[in-house]
Amino acid sequence: xxxxxxxxxxxxxxxxxxxxxxxxxxxxxxxxxxxxxxxxxxxxxxxxxxxxxxxxxxxxxxxxxxxxxxxxxxxxxxxxxxxxxxxxxxxxxxxxxxxxxxxxxxxxxxxxxxxxxxxxxxxxxxxxxxxxxxxxxxxxxxxxxxxxxxxxxxxxxxxxxxxxxxxxxxxxxxxxxxxxxxxxxxxxxxxxxxxxxxxxxxxxxxxxxxxxxxxxxxxxxxxxxxxxxxxxxxxxxxxxxxxxxxxxxxxxxxxxxx
Amino acid sequence: xxxxxxxxxxxxxxxxxxxxxxxxxxxxxxxxxxxxxxxxxxxxxxxxxxxxxxxxxxxxxxxxxxxxxxxxxxxxxxxxxxxxxxxxxxxxxxxxxxxxxxxxxxxxxxxxxxxxxxxxxxxxxxxxxxxxxxxxxxxxxxxxxxxxxxxxxxxxxxxxxxxxxxxxxxxxxxxxxxxxxxxxxxxxxxxxxxxxxxxxxxxxxxxxxxxxxxxxxxxxxxxxxxxxxxxxxxxxxxxxxxxxxxxxxxxxxxxxxxxxxxxxxxxxxxxxxxxxxxxxxxxxxxxxxxxxxxxxxxxxxxxxxxxxxxxxxxxxxxxxxxx
Numbered sequence: 094x095x096x097x098x099x100x101x102x103x104x105x106x107x108x109x110x111x112x113x114x115x116x117x118x119x120x121x122x123x124x125x126x127x128x129x130x131x132x133x134x135x136x137x138x139x140x141x142x143x144x145x146x147x148x149x150x151x152x153x154x155x156x157x158x159x160x161x162x163x164x165x166x167x168x169x170x171x172x173x174x175x176x177x178x179x180x181x182x183x184x185x186x187x188x189x190x191x192x193x194x195x196x197x198x199x200x201x202x203x204x205x206x207x208x209x210x211x212x213x214x215x216x217x218x219x220x221x222x223x224x225x226x227x228x229x230x231x232x233x234x235x236x237x238x239x240x241x242x243x244x245x246x247x248x249x250x251x252x253x254x255x256x257x258x259x260x261x262x263x264x265x266x267x268x269x270x271x272x273x274x275x276x277x278x279x280x281x282x283x284x285x286x287x288x289x290x291x292x293x294x295x296x297x298x299x300x301x302x303x304x305x306x307x308x309x310x311x312x313x314x315x316x317x318x319x320x321x322x323x324x325x326x327x328x329x330x331x332x333x334x335x336x337x338x339x340x341x342x343x344x345x346x347x348x349x350x351x
Numbered sequence: 352x353x354x355x356x357x358x359x360x361x362x363x364x365x366x367x368x369x370x371x372x373x374x375x376x377x378x379x380x381x382x383x384x385x386x387x388x389x390x391x392x393x394x395x396x397x398x399x400x401x402x403x404x405x406x407x408x409x410x411x412x413x414x415x416x417x418x419x420x421x422x423x424x425x426x427x428x429x430x431x432x433x434x435x436x437x438x439x440x441x442x443x444x445x446x447x448x449x450x451x452x453x454x455x456x457x458x459x460x461x462x463x464x465x466x467x468x469x470x471x472x473x474x475x476x477x478x479x480x481x482x483x484x485x486x487x488x489x490x491x492x493x494x495x496x497x498x499x500x501x502x503x504x505x506x507x508x509x510x511x512x513x514x515x516x517x518x519x520x521x522x523x524x525x526x527x528x529x530x531x532x533x534x535x536x537x538x539x540x541x542x543x544x545x546x547x548x549x550x551x552x553x554x555x556x557x558x559x560x561x562x563x564x565x566x567x568x569x570x571x572x573x574x575x576x577x578x579x580x581x582x583x584x585x586x587x588x589x590x591x592x593x594x595x596x597x598x599x600x601x602x603x604x605x606x607x608x609x610x611x612x613x614x615x616x617x618x619x620x621x622x623x624x625x626x627x628x629x630x631x632x633x634x635x636x637x638x639x640x641x642x643x644x645x646x647x648x649x650x651x652x653x654x655x656x657x658x659x660x661x662x663x664x665x666x667x668x669x670x671x672x673x674x
Binding site for chain 2: 104106107109110112124135136192195196197198200222223224225226227228229230231232233235236240241242243244256260261262263264265266267268269270271274279280281310311312313314315316317318319320321322324325327328329330331332333334336337338340341343344348350351
């Protein structure tokens with residue numbers, strides 16, 4: 094089974110996000126990247142772990158990691174190779190902070206590459222934890238004319254087809270797909286694995302193919318990036334059980350939420 | 352915006368519009384009014400026709416009652432929507448950012464060769480351009496984007512916009528031709544849960560637990576309080592990773608981002624990822640032993656104390672007062 098997994102470089106979820114200063118009197122449109130640790134987006138990491146698991150279970154196949162981004166994305170691809178990918182493709186595009194391209198630009202660039210490739214399965218994370226647009230997997234698959242299922246919690250290859258289990262509309266549905274097919278990974282699909290020293294060293298010798306991405310005109314224009322509105326200061330109602338009646342009174346009469 | 356109409360996808364369940372769909376309908380109606388265009392809707396599945404004929408303030412409702420739409424068939428659903436968008440010359444397509452809405456939006460946007468502005472918390476017309484505010488980095492920042500061209504596809508975060516059903520005039524119900532089934536993707540099993548539970552992202556009140564609960568068995572305390580309040584139980588990442596609660600209960604950057612009316616955090620210290628996922632709640636209550644826990648920095652009301660005493664007392668107080 095030939096599996097392609099798309100991975101994005103994003104700020105670590107523990108990172109504090111600060112808007113960068115705006116330029117020329119315009120509001121900020123990006124984040125300050127200095128001092129921020131970047132990693133593979135957590136759901137992409139799950140998708141990659143599942144790809145490696147599927148290959149191992151089948152006893153044959155190849156896992157290729159693809160990342161769209163600037164030079165710094167090469168680090169993410171090295172990590173993907175260490176985590177078990179056999180090959181990597183760096184689709185080069187200006188994406189230093191992660192929000193510079195809109196979802197349509199990303200999906201068309203990925204589809205442009207993948208259209209030329211031979212694959213059985215195409216995996217994505219359910220969303221990138223920076224942009225959170227949750228459209229790239231479904232949109233890329235659709236542009237390629239490949240059936241896709243989002244928020245998948247189980248992948249079952251069977252008889253040259255594949256079954257995806259996913260949570261939708263409060264139900265668990267199982268979708269039987271012909272190959273090639275695409276899916277986006279949800280938590281619980283697979284456990285990300287942490288590479289051994291040997292895997293990290295081996296990964297350094299694996300090739301990373303570098304291709305310039307083909308980027309279409311944007312649909313969305315970023316107007317501003319702002320911190321969330323500050324919350325009004327709260328108060329400690331009191332200590333222990335004695336504070337409970339006052340809390341209930343405040344919730345009813347002041348906040349009026351119950 | 353020179354496009355002439357707004358199209359909204361309405362999710363229904365058990366013969367009624369779902370609350371996030373009613374919220375989406377309200378936003379779509381306002382956008383149609385402000386842009387001087389028509390409001391049209393898509394409603395699929397059994398009973399769609401009768402539900403559609405009862406809608407107010409919608410010009411046309413595109414309806415397909417095929418059994419195909421009894422489960423979620425993405426390919427066919429997206430085809431129907433894209434066809435309705437073409438027929439109505441939609442300049443914007445709106446839908447709720449539910450699991451169905453998010454998946455459908457990506458497919459429809461691909462078919463219409465446009466982009467999704469996902470999880471919107473504000474939608475406006477500014478200088479004629481559709482402008483959307485949306486949380487990014489799990490709410491650690493708010494991004495404002497503007498559509499440079501149309502059609503726009505926008506998913507709307509549940510629990511943010513008021514559910515407004517009203518409007519003038521009945522709708523014209525328009526049949527739409529069922530697309531041929533996509534043989535490469537068939538739903539072969541659809542398992543209804545034993546007890547349908549409201550999704551955390553749509554809940555009005557959430558009672559959430561962290562490591563302070565000390566073990567999965569103690570979540571019964573939160574379940575009791577939640578039952579009294581009509582709330583849904585959530586959890587921190589630590590608790591879900593430990594297997595005490597399912598991943599679908601997780602609130603935070605790698606879980607769900609929630610905006611309930613009331614969020615009660617019990618025994619949650621407040622890691623940055625958790626705070627990002629819940630700090631857009633309208634009112635936050637924190638119950639924690641540690642007065643220095645970061646959760647108190649975002650809480651409107653805090654009680655410093657042992658949750659094993661405070662939570663049952665809170666439950667009793669609410670019951671006593673007829674909560």
